[in-house]
Amino acid sequence: MKRAIVAMGGGPTRVINRSLFGIVDEAARNGVEVLAARHGITGVLKEDFVALTPGSPPVSTHAMLPGAMVGSTRHKPNQADCEKAFSVFRGQEAHYFFYIGGNDTAEATSIINREAKNAGYELRCFHCPKTIDNDLVESDHTPGYGSAARFVANALIGDELDVKSLPGIKIDIIMGRKAGWLTAATALGRRSEGDGPHLLYFPEFAKSLEDLIEEILSAYEKNGYAVAAVSEGLHGPDQVEFIASEFIRKELTREPYAPIMRTIEAMAGIEEATGGPKKDAFGNVQLSGTGTLADVLAAAVKIAGYKRYGKAVRCRADTFGYLQRSYAGDISPVDAEEAEMVGRAAVKLAVEEDTDGSVALRADRGGKYRSYTELVSLEAVAGKERTMPKEFFNDEGNGVTEAFVEYAKPIVGELAR
Amino acid sequence: MKRAIVAMGGGPTRVINRSLFGIVDEAARNGVEVLAARHGITGVLKEDFVALTPGSPPVSTHAMLPGAMVGSTRHKPNQADCEKAFSVFRGQEAHYFFYIGGNDTAEATSIINREAKNAGYELRCFHCPKTIDNDLVESDHTPGYGSAARFVANALIGDELDVKSLPGIKIDIIMGRKAGWLTAATALGRRSEGDGPHLLYFPEFAKSLEDLIEEILSAYEKNGYAVAAVSEGLHGPDQVEFIASEFIRKELTREPYAPIMRTIEAMAGIEEATGGPKKDAFGNVQLSGTGTLADVLAAAVKIAGYKRYGKAVRCRADTFGYLQRSYAGDISPVDAEEAEMVGRAAVKLAVEEDTDGSVALRADRGGKYRSYTELVSLEAVAGKERTMPKEFFNDEGNGVTEAFVEYAKPIVGELAR
Numbered sequence: 025m026k027r028a029i030v031a032m033g034g035g036p037t038r039v040i041n042r043s044l045f046g047i048v049d050e051a052a053r054n055g056v057e058v059l060a061a062r063h064g065i066t067g068v069l070k071e072d073f074v075a076l077t078p079g080s081p082p083v084s085t086h087a088m089l090p091g092a093m094v095g096s097t098r099h100k101p102n103q104a105d106c107e108k109a110f111s112v113f114r115g116q117e118a119h120y121f122f123y124i125g126g127n128d129t130a131e132a133t134s135i136i137n138r139e140a141k142n143a144g145y146e147l148r149c150f151h152c153p154k155t156i157d158n159d160l161v162e163s164d165h166t167p168g169y170g171s172a173a174r175f176v177a178n179a180l181i182g183d184e185l186d187v188k189s190l191p192g193i194k195i196d197i198i199m200g201r202k203a204g205w206l207t208a209a210t211a212l213g214r215r216s217e218g219d220g221p222h223l224l225y226f227p228e229f230a231k232s233l234e235d236l237i238e239e240i241l242s243a244y245e246k247n248g249y250a251v252a253a254v255s256e257g258l259h260g261p262d263q264v265e266f267i268a269s270e271f272i273r274k275e276l277t278r279e280p281y282a283p284i285m286r287t288i289e290a291m292a293g294i295e296e297a298t299g300g301p302k303k304d305a306f307g308n309v310q311l312s313g314t315g316t317l318a319d320v321l322a323a324a325v326k327i328a329g330y331k332r333y334g335k336a337v338r339c340r341a342d343t344f345g346y347l348q349r350s351y352a353g354d355i356s357p358v359d360a361e362e363a364e365m366v367g368r369a370a371v372k373l374a375v376e377e378d379t380d381g382s383v384a385l386r387a388d389r390g391g392k393y394r395s396y397t398e399l400v401s402l403e404a405v406a407g408k409e410r411t412m413p414k415e416f417f418n419d420e421g422n423g424v425t426e427a428f429v430e431y432a433k434p435i436v437g438e439l440a441r
Numbered sequence: 442m443k444r445a446i447v448a449m450g451g452g453p454t455r456v457i458n459r460s461l462f463g464i465v466d467e468a469a470r471n472g473v474e475v476l477a478a479r480h481g482i483t484g485v486l487k488e489d490f491v492a493l494t495p496g497s498p499p500v501s502t503h504a505m506l507p508g509a510m511v512g513s514t515r516h517k518p519n520q521a522d523c524e525k526a527f528s529v530f531r532g533q534e535a536h537y538f539f540y541i542g543g544n545d546t547a548e549a550t551s552i553i554n555r556e557a558k559n560a561g562y563e564l565r566c567f568h569c570p571k572t573i574d575n576d577l578v579e580s581d582h583t584p585g586y587g588s589a590a591r592f593v594a595n596a597l598i599g600d601e602l603d604v605k606s607l608p609g610i611k612i613d614i615i616m617g618r619k620a621g622w623l624t625a626a627t628a629l630g631r632r633s634e635g636d637g638p639h640l641l642y643f644p645e646f647a648k649s650l651e652d653l654i655e656e657i658l659s660a661y662e663k664n665g666y667a668v669a670a671v672s673e674g675l676h677g678p679d680q681v682e683f684i685a686s687e688f689i690r691k692e693l694t695r696e697p698y699a700p701i702m703r704t705i706e707a708m709a710g711i712e713e714a715t716g717g718p719k720k721d722a723f724g725n726v727q728l729s730g731t732g733t734l735a736d737v738l739a740a741a742v743k744i745a746g747y748k749r750y751g752k753a754v755r756c757r758a759d760t761f762g763y764l765q766r767s768y769a770g771d772i773s774p775v776d777a778e779e780a781e782m783v784g785r786a787a788v789k790l791a792v793e794e795d796t797d798g799s800v801a802l803r804a805d806r807g808g809k810y811r812s813y814t815e816l817v818s819l820e821a822v823a824g825k826e827r828t829m830p831k832e833f834f835n836d837e838g839n840g841v842t843e844a845f846v847e848y849a850k851p852i853v854g855e856l857a858r
Contacts, residue, residue: 036606038599063607085632089857091602098607174770182455182767185508189453190480190515194763213769215502283710290707293700294740298754299747314739315732315760322731323711330716337715343732345759346611350599352630352857353591354771440506440769 026054026375027118030076031061031068032092032154033125033132037168038175038355039363040154043124044094045087046367047152049078054375056120064097064125065132068109073116088360090350100128106135113140113147120148120374124367126155126166127407130382134402137380148374151382151402152366156349158205161408162400164387167366170359170435172199172348173209176253179344181213181440184220184251191249192338193240193325196221197318199348201257203411204228206348208424209432210253213439220251227257228411229421231266233275236321237328239422244329244337256317256343267317276320280327284320291316318343356437362395369397393434443471443792444535447493448478448485449509449571450542450549454585455592455772456780457571460541461511462504463784464569466495471792473537481514481542482549485526490533505777507767517545523552530557530564537565537791541784543572543583544824547799551819554797565791568799568819569783573766575622578825579817581804584783587776587852589616589765590626593670596761598630598857601637601668608666609755610657610742613638614735616765618674620828621645623765625841626849627670630856637668644674645828646838648683650692653738654745656839661746661754673734673760684734693737697744701737708733735760773854779812786814810851 030047032040044060051058058076061067074094076083086093101109113121113136123133130151137149153160156172176198187194200206204226211221222243225231243250260269267273267288276285318341329337366383373379382405387395416428447464449457461477468475475493478484491511493500503510518526530538540550547568554566570577573589593615604611615624621643628638639660642648660667677686684690684705693702735758746754783800790796799822804812833845 032606036603086602089602090599092606093602095608096606178770179764179768182507182769183763185503185506185510185769186453186763186767189449189509189513191512280714283707283714286710287704287707290700290704293703294744297697297700297747298740298743299751300743300753314736314758316736319731319733323715326715326717327711330714334716336717340763341731342762342764343760344764346600346603346757347596347759347761347764350603351596352599352602353595 026056026120027116028056028058028120028122029061029068029113029116029118030058030122031064031124032094032096033064033123033129034096034098034155035349036090036092036096037154037156037349038090038171038351039167039360040124041086041089041091041093042360042363043152043154043167043367045078045083046364047122047371048076048083050368050371052078054371056371056375059116059118060094063095064099065101065105065109066097066099067095068112069105071112090352101132101135103135106132106139109136110139110143110145110147114145119146122150122152122370124152124154126157127160127405127409130402131406134406137402148378149380149402150370150374151405152370153383153385156206157200157203159203159409159411160405161410162384162404164385164395165435166385167359167363169205170356170362172206173212173432174354174356174436174439175348175351176206176210176344177212177436178354178440180210180221180251180253187220187249187251192340193244193249194251195318195321195325195339195341196253197256197341197343198253199344200227200255202227202409204255205412207253207255208412208416208428209436211424212429212432212436218247221253222247222250223252223422224424225252225254225258225422226417227255227259228417230259230261230263232261233272233324237325240325241329241332254317254321267320280331281324284323288320315343356435358435358437366397373399389430389434443473443537444533445473445475445537445539446478446485446530446533446535447475447539448481448541449511449513450481450540450546451513451515451572452766453507453509453513454571454573454766455507455588455768456584456777457541458503458506458508458510459777459780460569460571460584460784462495462500463781464539464788465493465500467785467788469495471788473788473792476533476535477511480512481516482518482522482526483514483516484512485529486522488529507769518549518552520552523549523556526553527556527560527562527564531562536563539567539569539787541569541571543574544577544822544826547819548823551823554819565795566797566819567787567791568822569787570800570802573623574617574620576620576826576828577822578827579801579821581802581812582852584776584780584802586622587773587779589623590629590849591771591773591853591856592765592768593623593627593761594629594853595771595857597627597638597668597670604637604666604668609757610661610666611668612735612738612742612756612758613670614673614758614760615670616761617644617672619644619826621672622829624670624672625829625833625845626853628841629846629849629853635664638670639664639667640669640839641841642669642671642675642839643834644672644676645834647676647678647680649678650689650698650741654742657742658746658749671734671738684737697748698741701740705737732760773852775852775854783814790816806847806851
């Protein structure tokens with residue numbers, strides 16, 4: 025009996041388990057036994073394995089659910105880890121390794137592959153793509169992105185109608201540290217010109233606090249309400265992430281925004297008391313992964329609005345948070361199918377074609393949307409990042425083009441109407 | 442031609458437009474013309490009306506979407522407003538009034554009804570129930586609750602699997618100021634005993650910060666991860682909302698939590714600069730409608746965890762926010778149908794039965810779930826609130842019983858599996 029080891033790395037997606045199902049089911053068809061390492065590469069190092077078959081738990085119970093069914097890890101393996109991993113494979117007499125994850129995971133797979141080659145051990149190594157960030161090179165898009173994009177699109181359809189019902193300003197913070205793919209998807213449900221989200225803020229286009237407030241208040245005055253989708257990776261004019269940006273901090277120190285900066289400074293004491301990451305390069309607290317960006321932006325807009333109009337402005341902010349990658353309902357059917365497809369492709373390429381590599385997801389959009397997989401080398405994907413192409417942004421850098429909508433529509437599936 | 446005026450009040454739900462569709466369609470069948478007031482009672486007072494028919498926009502385009510399609514209002518009409526409203530009805534020769542909303546809206550409807558009676562003007566007044574809070578008396582449940590409950594249930598299914606993938610502690614803040622109905626619904630997707638959410642915190646059961654942290658860390662130690670769903674309306678032992686509670690503030694002033702209180706104090710300056718509600722009765726800032734409760738709880742758990750284990754604990758918090766009442770996908774089919782049903786019932790009772798009142802939604806759960814409507818008086822519903830009955834809470838007051846699950850299941854529909 026041939027044996028494969030499979031593992032999952034990085035943040036889970038809503039369809040990552042479909043890829044694992046694809047791998048396990050396709051392996052069974054090819055007479056390959058599958059052992060899953062619990063919590064990614066750390067499970068390999070600890071030899072913490074669980075046997076998987078298509079018809080029994082957790083595969084039978086979790087294939088359609090979010091989260092990594094055999095656990096994941098953020099541990100980035102070093103050279104020694106990879107050597108150890110390879111020796112574990114030898115001990116297990118496993119000649120196939122499938123690692124589901126993003127570009128860091130592709131890099132880990134690449135190193136393990138190289139170690140096996142150096143030692144002359146027969147091992148087919150495959151990276152199976154997954155990330156809500158949609159930032160893998162060589163692929164048209166990435167399994168996991170379609171469902172995350174669908175979530176933010178359906179969220180903004182409802183959110184803009186809710187804000188319009190009781191007019192005010194709404195700010196939504198969207199995942200995406202380095203690329204605006206997910207923030208862009210918030211615009212997919214717009215039915216006509218005046219509909220929100222009226223403004224999109226991407227990591228790719230830096231903003232001053234002053235410009236951001238001016239644009240939001242202008243949209244509010246023009247439409248009677250305003251909805252802005254802001255990427256968590258938005259940068260200040262010094263190209264540093266918004267709240268950490270020295271430029272933005274200077275703006276926040278000026279009146280009337282000074283109370284915001286005093287609050288941020290008080291927060292530094294909290295971080296120190298948690299044993300978490302201490303102060304950043306600027307001697308200030310890191311505020312990622314909390315509701316702080318949302319609260320700071322809402323406070324700044326309210327303060328500026330009060331100054332301009334002489335009365336309180338209704339402004340609310342939501343941080344969509346982990347729901348974007350984990351909400352269990354309303355998954356994109358195309359995304360789920362493609363996640364399974366890349367898993368099956370990895371097994372076919374490894375077992376039938378006897379190759380190593382990564383699976384790229386490609387698509388034809390000429391007529392009816394059609395996606396397919398192609399083999400790419402591990403080195404082509406490992407550690408690389410893909411940002412959004414220029415033609416997907418509007419001229420002002422605060423919205424998307426029709427070209428983006430055409431690109432993303434088939435991936436997210438039919439939205440609420 | 443008979444004429445009706447319809448309006449929407451309070452926070453929108455994901456299915457409020459289905460009730461309006463029900464009213465408009467049933468009115469058309471009964472030869473009644475419908476004028477909608479924009480933004481509820483304020484539209485009546487300004488005589489800002491739009492004619493609605495079932496087959497044309499906005500009814501034809503928005504019936505299946507969230508948000509109040511003709512706008513809503515939080516304006517609570519006073520006696521003078523109600524008198525003015527009644528005189529507008531007279532001017533429009535409208536002899537039917539339908540007001541979709543919660544208990545405040547029922548109260549407004551009741552006053553208008555009384556004014557019309559006093560003046561001898563023939564007016565059939567109906568309140569049509571709507572609220573995600575599920576807190577209307579006389580009803581088994583309220584249109585809008587089922588879809589909000591479905592959202593938090595599917596959210597927690599995914600969230601608990603996500604947290605389990607990369608173990609740590611997760612805290613989710615759920616809507617519900619005075620009753621725990623929505624927080625209770627986070628437990629509906631649990632498949633087995635050890636599954637999250639492991640702890641539920643309701644407005645009905647007060648907590649000290651110390652007990653809350655102790656319970657969360659214990660669950661974390663027992664399960665290897667912990668997920669807690671916390672109602673935004675959680676109270677401190679002095680029965681004041683958590684962050685505003687003097688008891689909790691005293692706990693936050695003590696080491697090691699003092700940095701949190703210093704941050705909250707700094708926030709007071711922000712509120713003052715926004716022209717918003719100033720300080721609360723305790724001389725401190727009101728922090729509702731922001732990510733503050735989530736961030737404070739996560740900080741407190743992280744600080745306590747660091748003190749106990751000597752290393753940083755992974756703890757994240759999300760505030761689900763407006764998505765709970767506005768997410769456009771994954772609406773409960775039963776909830777949507779019932780929302781339409783109460784709208785139709787209001788028209789039938791007013792036009793065919795020639796009565797005033799409110800529509801109560803009742804349900805039989807003996808065999809196959811079946812819901813139906815009944816006429817109740819406006820006075821029976823107006824201004825009253827329904828909290829969760831005792832038999833729906835576990836003995837510790839931090840979870841729900843099987844009786845609650847049986848109650849809520851048919852309303853939310855089939856969850857992710």
